[in-house]
Amino acid sequence: MHRFLRISVLLTGLFAAVSVYAAESLQTTQMTEDSLGPLVEQPIEFPHNRHAGDAGKGGMEINCMYCHTYARRSAVAGIPPLQKCIGCHQGIESVREAPRIKKLFEYWDAKKAVPWKKVHDLPDFVRFNHERHIKRFVEQQNRPFQEVCGYCHGDVKEMTVARRSKALSMGWCASCHQKDHAVVAEGGTQIGSQAYWYTFYKPEATDGSTDVLKAKGPNDCWQCHK
Amino acid sequence: MMDSGFDRRDFLKVMGWSGAAVALSGCGNTSIEDGKETVVSYVEAADFVIPGIGVYYNSSCAQCDAGCSINGKVREGRVLKLEGNPASGINNGKMCGLGQAGVQHHYNPDRVREPLLRNGNQGEAISWEKAYALIAEKLDGVSGEEIAFLSGGVSGHLKVLLGNYLSSFGCKNHFVYEALSPGVVRAANKKAYGVEMPRYNINKAKVVLSFGADFLGAWVSPVHFSQQYAQFRNGADGQRGVLIQVEPKMTLTGANADRWVPIRPGTEGILALGIINALGTATGDIAAAVKNYDKVRVSKETGVPPGQIDKIAAILKLRSPSLVLAGGAAEGYAHGSQNAAAINLLNHVLGNVGKTIVAPVTVPFPQMAPAKGNTAALKSLNDGLAAGNFKVLFNYAANPVYTAPGAMKFKDNMAKAEFKVAFTHYLDETALQADLVLPLDSALEDWGTQVPEYMTEGAQINILQPLMENLHPNTRGMGEILLALIKQRRPEEYKNYEDYYAYLRAALVQNKNAFGGHSMDDDTFWNETLTKGIIKLAGTTTALNGGTNVSSLKLPTPAEQDEQFPLQLIPSVNISLRDGRNSNQPWLQESPDPLTTIVWDSWMEIHPKKAAELGIVEGDIVEVTSRVGSIKTQAYLFPGIHPDAISIPIGQGHEAMGRYAKGYGVNPFKIIDTVFDRETGELAMHETRVKVSKTGQRVIIVKDESAAGAKQVREKIAGRVSTDNVDLSKEV
Numbered sequence: 030m031h032r033f034l035r036i037s038v039l040l041t042g043l044f045a046a047v048s049v050y051a052a053e054s055l056q057t058t059q060m061t062e063d064s065l066g067p068l069v070e071q072p073i074e075f076p077h078n079r080h081a082g083d084a085g086k087g088g089m090e091i092n093c094m095y096c097h098t099y100a101r102r103s104a105v106a107g108i109p110p111l112q113k114c115i116g117c118h119q120g121i122e123s124v125r126e127a128p129r130i131k132k133l134f135e136y137w138d139a140k141k142a143v144p145w146k147k148v149h150d151l152p153d154f155v156r157f158n159h160e161r162h163i164k165r166f167v168e169q170q171n172r173p174f175q176e177v178c179g180y181c182h183g184d185v186k187e188m189t190v191a192r193r194s195k196a197l198s199m200g201w202c203a204s205c206h207q208k209d210h211a212v213v214a215e216g217g218t219q220i221g222s223q224a225y226w227y228t229f230y231k232p233e234a235t236d237g238s239t240d241v242l243k244a245k246g247p248n249d250c251w252q253c254h255k
Numbered sequence: 256m257m258d259s260g261f262d263r264r265d266f267l268k269v270m271g272w273s274g275a276a277v278a279l280s281g282c283g284n285t286s287i288e289d290g291k292e293t294v295v296s297y298v299e300a301a302d303f304v305i306p307g308i309g310v311y312y313n314s315s316c317a318q319c320d321a322g323c324s325i326n327g328k329v330r331e332g333r334v335l336k337l338e339g340n341p342a343s344g345i346n347n348g349k350m351c352g353l354g355q356a357g358v359q360h361h362y363n364p365d366r367v368r369e370p371l372l373r374n375g376n377q378g379e380a381i382s383w384e385k386a387y388a389l390i391a392e393k394l395d396g397v398s399g400e401e402i403a404f405l406s407g408g409v410s411g412h413l414k415v416l417l418g419n420y421l422s423s424f425g426c427k428n429h430f431v432y433e434a435l436s437p438g439v440v441r442a443a444n445k446k447a448y449g450v451e452m453p454r455y456n457i458n459k460a461k462v463v464l465s466f467g468a469d470f471l472g473a474w475v476s477p478v479h480f481s482q483q484y485a486q487f488r489n490g491a492d493g494q495r496g497v498l499i500q501v502e503p504k505m506t507l508t509g510a511n512a513d514r515w516v517p518i519r520p521g522t523e524g525i526l527a528l529g530i531i532n533a534l535g536t537a538t539g540d541i542a543a544a545v546k547n548y549d550k551v552r553v554s555k556e557t558g559v560p561p562g563q564i565d566k567i568a569a570i571l572k573l574r575s576p577s578l579v580l581a582g583g584a585a586e587g588y589a590h591g592s593q594n595a596a597a598i599n600l601l602n603h604v605l606g607n608v609g610k611t612i613v614a615p616v617t618v619p620f621p622q623m624a625p626a627k628g629n630t631a632a633l634k635s636l637n638d639g640l641a642a643g644n645f646k647v648l649f650n651y652a653a654n655p656v657y658t659a660p661g662a663m664k665f666k667d668n669m670a671k672a673e674f675k676v677a678f679t680h681y682l683d684e685t686a687l688q689a690d691l692v693l694p695l696d697s698a699l700e701d702w703g704t705q706v707p708e709y710m711t712e713g714a715q716i717n718i719l720q721p722l723m724e725n726l727h728p729n730t731r732g733m734g735e736i737l738l739a740l741i742k743q744r745r746p747e748e749y750k751n752y753e754d755y756y757a758y759l760r761a762a763l764v765q766n767k768n769a770f771g772g773h774s775m776d777d778d779t780f781w782n783e784t785l786t787k788g789i790i791k792l793a794g795t796t797t798a799l800n801g802g803t804n805v806s807s808l809k810l811p812t813p814a815e816q817d818e819q820f821p822l823q824l825i826p827s828v829n830i831s832l833r834d835g836r837n838s839n840q841p842w843l844q845e846s847p848d849p850l851t852t853i854v855w856d857s858w859m860e861i862h863p864k865k866a867a868e869l870g871i872v873e874g875d876i877v878e879v880t881s882r883v884g885s886i887k888t889q890a891y892l893f894p895g896i897h898p899d900a901i902s903i904p905i906g907q908g909h910e911a912m913g914r915y916a917k918g919y920g921v922n923p924f925k926i927i928d929t930v931f932d933r934e935t936g937e938l939a940m941h942e943t944r945v946k947v948s949k950t951g952q953r954v955i956i957v958k959d960e961s962a963a964g965a966k967q968v969r970e971k972i973a974g975r976v977s978t979d980n981v982d983l984s985k986e987v
């Protein structure tokens with residue numbers, strides 16, 4: 030008897046907790062594909078538009094990869110080291126006294142990292158691989174960096190500090206993988222354990238071929254949920 | 256033990272529900288957090304540093320004394336995973352589970368982070384300057400004889416520096432103590448082979464007869480021996496090697512053996528002589544010494560059936576070379592040296608010396624050779640403390656308040672020293688008794704060199720280097736501390752070394768020619784050394800020159816049945832917890848014991864027959880009483896133990912040392928009799944006799960094996976033939 034009491038108390042507590050959580054999450058507005066994330070206040074208001082924007086609009090058209098160099102080399106994009114900012118800015122006298130640059134040099138002189146806030150923060154159980162996406166779109170399909178980065182990060186060259194402009198939910202990932210970018214696996218072997226979950230499909234044989242399989246997106250849960 | 260009404264299964268059920276609930280609520284966009292977490296970039300980054308991609312550094316494992324070389328994966332400045340360094344001849348790229356848990360030593364939440372000075376029952380955080388000044392003040396006016404330095408095994412430059420520090424105030428009292436050390440075997444080897452630790456070629460042997468040497472688990476250099484064992488099983492000549500393990504309590508090695516021979520505790524030497532007798536090849540003195548050890552007598556005294564003795568002798572005769580090892584189970588008696596000597600004699604008779612037992616190599620720098628720990632050192636320190644001889648006591652890498660036999664009263668004796676300094680990572684039992692506690696860097700943060708006691712064909716010096724920055728800003732490396740302390744005494748001599756790194760670098764670079772760096776400039780040599788993590792050098796070989804003097808060989812006949820304390824206590828060595836210094840690493844607590852699969856607790860192994868006699872079933876809480884004291888733990892019925900013995904693993908029962916160690920299980924050291932080996936003065940760990948009584952309580956043992964409460968006994972996994980009916984030569 031005792032035991033059942035204890036279990037039911039535990040379960041009741043648990044459901045109470047979950048329903049509170051669920052109720053709260055309902056209140057957040059439903060995201061559309063392009064709905065914006067909140068404005069995030071950064072220690073230094075970094076003007077992406079000034080650095081990457083079109084020359085016609087006062088930008089310098091610097092390639093995304095110049096600063097975000099890790100994105101094409103690693104799963105995580107990281108944040109450029111402070112040294113990178115200083116590398117250029119110590120030679121740019123014209124803005125040396127601007128408040129943001131002064132603040133930048135304060136961090137540099139103290140040899141302290143700038144405590145940037147994460148803008149595109151996926152949950153910890155999701156592993157997104159930057160390198161893989163850049164390889165596919167830029168190296169294999171020769172699309173420009175700004176376009177490719179923009180698939181997920183939006184039109185950063187128009188922003189000052191970055192702001193999330195895509196939903197970045199699993200359904201949103203699937204919408205792209207399903208629609209446009211079928212993944213071909215060679216050799217006729219099945220790829221992994223086929224996630225039927227959500228809208229990722231198991232590989233299908235293509236017409237007229239017995240050994241080439243076509244799939245839409247990652248076929249294993251663990252590709253993203255390691 | 257789990258004895259609340261709310262059992263594990265219910266708990267898991269509820270957890271399952273909550274998992275599903277979380278999964279449901281986790282869909283959608285709610286878990287994307289914008290602008291909440293900080294992402295810290297590098298200020299300056301080296302070219303090779305890419306977030307998300309590991310950088311690898313070579314260093315050395317410090318979890319036990321085997322001296323394996325490791326390779327650590329570091330990501331974003333954090334060490335994540337250790338692997339073996341393939342360049343090391345000792346571990347050839349492999350590691351053991353204990354070594355893997357090294358990261359949990361490093362990240363352990365219970366590490367001491369500030370120097371602490373005793374203030375009543377509290378430790379008050381003080382600065383390092385104050386701590387150093389305090390040591391200088393306390394040493395002032397105290398003579399060298401009144402100072403004692405207790406340490407675990409040390410080697411390399413740390414040993415050199417420590418020696419110099421001690422000699423700077425004329426102190427000769429360096430006590431090197433390891434609770435589990437093959438001290439008796441070393442002494443017996445010295446007599447039999449002329450060296451304390453010869454090199455064993457398990458891989459070249461065709462038969463290995465091991466008297467309780469758990470070389471696959473916890474003996475001397477287990478990773479190395481495991482690799483040799485794999486070759487031995489493949490067979491040098493295509494014939495699979497045969498392993499026979501003789502011991503009263505089954506070890507991991509015993510569980511792997513072709514024949515596991517349970518023997519009455521303490522009679523290993525008698526069996527060895529019995530085998531020599533059965534071989535019938537000995538002549539002269541040796542033949543005379545063994546002539547009374549005929550099968551009937553030996554069988555009666557050891558409990559090993561005569562047919563078994565014949566079979567062992569037959570296979571040893573048939574297949575040569577073989578290798579006979581004496582390990583922990585044979586040496587732990589008042590006559591341990593005699594046991595070991597008899598076992599080593601067997602190697603001489605079989606002609607193994609020079610074949611599977613060969614000359615070891617040593618580094619050509621004797622001052623760096625390891626100071627090997629033993630238990631005799633503990634006794635002399637304890638006697639000195641009891642007599643009030645020491646005013647100041649330093650303690651490093653030893654935890655005698657926990658590992659000293661209860662009857663030694665080490666804790667009380669330690670209190671007699673006026674000022675006690677502990678260099679430590681955790682507030683363990685001994686550190687809690689200290690007046691000044693100095694927090695150390697973890698082994699993954701520190702600089703150093705190691706010279707392993709057991710080396711393979713070539714000699715090597717292992718490099719210890721930080722895999723990452725200090726986790727806690729106020730810990731220091733042991734070398735760093737010693738350097739600061741020695742600067743107090745000999746400022747002139749050491750003024751050129753800004754820190755221990757500078758000292759180490761200078762010391763190694765200065766000798767670079769001896770380390771194969773003739774053609775390199777200093778920087779290149781140093782960078783190469785750090786990159787490799789190992790300095791390999793042509794060692795000096797000490798030839799074997801021992802003898803077969805049997806005149807002093809005297810093996811006592813086993814004692815009569817003791818009515819009051821009928822059972823022999825075997826404090827067993829678990830492959831993960833060893834002497835208990837790593838018990839606060841939860842991976843090790845969580846790794847099931849290989850034979851019983853029990854986790855996070857102690858247990859008493861008892862033979863099912865004996866248990867039936869005493870009315871004990873699995874999970875009964877029993878009280879194990881020796882002449883010295885008693886402890887209570889859960890009973891586990893285990894066919895791999897001699898019916899006259901019970902066994903309790905070492906390593907649990909901590910009263911301090913943090914959340915993962917304190918309060919789990921019991922500490923068998925508490926009830927060990929203080930009996931010593933007559934020749935070497937080493938603690939005879941297996942000499943304690945006990946009685947077992949039920950307390951009336953019963954628990955469900957938490958273990959991996961089968962359903963809780965199920966028995967291992969009589970469940971046949973593979974067909975078994977009783978040992979008498981097996982023809983060993985046909986088996987292979």
Ligand code: SF4
Nearest residue numbers: 316318319323351354
């Ligand atoms: S045997 Fe010892 S040194 Fe080697 S990996 Fe294991 S714990 Fe480390």
